[in-house]
Amino acid sequence: MKKEGTPEQSVPLVVDVTTTARDLAPPPVKSPGHWSVLRNRNYALLFWGQLISAAGTQMQIVAVSWQVYQLTHSAISLGIIGLLQAIPRLLLSLVGGVLADSFDRRKMLLLIELIMAILSAILALCTMSGRINVYVVYTVIFASACVSAFEFPVQQAIIPTLVPRDQMASAVSLSSVMMQLTFVIGSSFGGYLIGWWGIVTTYWLDVVTYFVVLGTLCLMHVPRRASGKDAQPGIQALVDGIRFLRAHPIILAVLSIDFFATFFGSPKALLPVYANDILRVGAQGLGVLVAATSIGAVLLTPLTGLINRIPRQGLGVVLAVLGWGVCVVGFGLAPGPLWLSTLLLAGAGAADMVSMILRGLIVQLTTPDEFRGRISSVNAMFVLGGPMLGQFESGVVAGTTSPQFSVISGGIACIAATLLIALLVPSLTHVRVEEHIA
Secondary structure: OOOOOOHHHOOOOOOOHHHHHHHHOOOOOOOOOHHHHHHOHHHHHHHHHHHHHHHHHHHHHHHHHHHHHHHHOOHHHHHHHHHHHHHHHHHHHHHHHHHHOOOOHHHHHHHHHHHHHHHHHHHHHHHHHOOOOHHHHHHHHHHHHHHHOOHHHHHHHHHHHOOOHHHHHHHHHHHHHHHHHHHHHHHHHHHHHHHHHOHHHHHHHHHHHHHHHHHHHHHOOOOOOOOOOOOOOOHHHHHHHHHHHHOOHHHHHHHHHHHHHHHHHOOHHHHHHHHHHHOOOHHHHHHHHHHHHHHHHHOOHHHHHHHHOOOOHHHHHHHHHHHHHHHHHHHHHOOOOHHHHHHHHHHHHHHHHHHHHHHHHHHHHOOOHHHHHHHHHHHHHHHOHHHHHHHHHHHHHHHHOOHHHHHHHHHHHHHHHHHHHHHHOHHHHHOOOHHHOO
């Protein structure tokens, strides 16, 4: 055996410098796919449970709007649905945010989902017994909105406790995709279910989906927050949350853009009118129209990785919402057929998906955990309150003018509001949060 350093081994020691540099360099880090976040057991349970439950909720929404229109044949009556949903969310969401930062979020979700299941069962029982009328529907809608005002802040605040920070972007994107999937599955299936088996079956199926999410929540383990800075319920916690928001005008700007986009530009309340009176496609066509925006959003799912890497997220939000407004105007101008109306709504949904992902990144990755519940509650007020108040606005305008004028003018107002906010907060179009994304 020869020793190291002998002449016989000098030839093998002549080393390729290029090979050495390559070997010494750190191995490239492969970025895991966005679906890899579902390897986190607790997040996966929340994701799939909420997916099923929210799909049932969308079926209920289609059934409620169709039932109200069949009872009243009034666009204003459809608009009142949005008003009854918006008022509790605007008044109670901040309270829900404080509670989400103060108490066990999993237990709060369990209670919320159980109450929502009971309310859906009331709609089913009243419809079965023939005692249903528009006032019963309005009462249940209002009660459901009061309860769900607490749901959105808790859901949003619980996600960062279930995944590592370097997977937050994937979790935000998948949660956005989940919402859109529920719109597609629930809305389209809800329309066909009403046509085939009636409204009662649709309500009962919604009840079943709530018990699915109750089961997944029972299996979850939510780690305790490590910060030790849980808010104490009370006015001071609310004031602290408002101060945080005032100190971060970018967050307020992106939420405001979304609010005005959906307040002026959402045609959702008028889709039963379009399905019944303008396009004449019935309940099945209504399901397609309601699902169309989400179909466009889901088609962007393979591109969520690229959307996450958009460097100037604020500018992306502005451009996406402008695209939403243009598609809504096109939908209002187009007299049909169904495929064209569906295509324009799908384009609006694709634009909304981009805005939703980028807005979620900005809000989630710039908010400390001890404020997540309160900032998520403000997010709920803007994201949920906007379209619900918008349903009332579009219903009133359609009732006093025409459905087409309501949709077109709303889309134009959405574009104008977005441009105005971008001018008032010029730093919005330059904001970057990539340093927060691993």
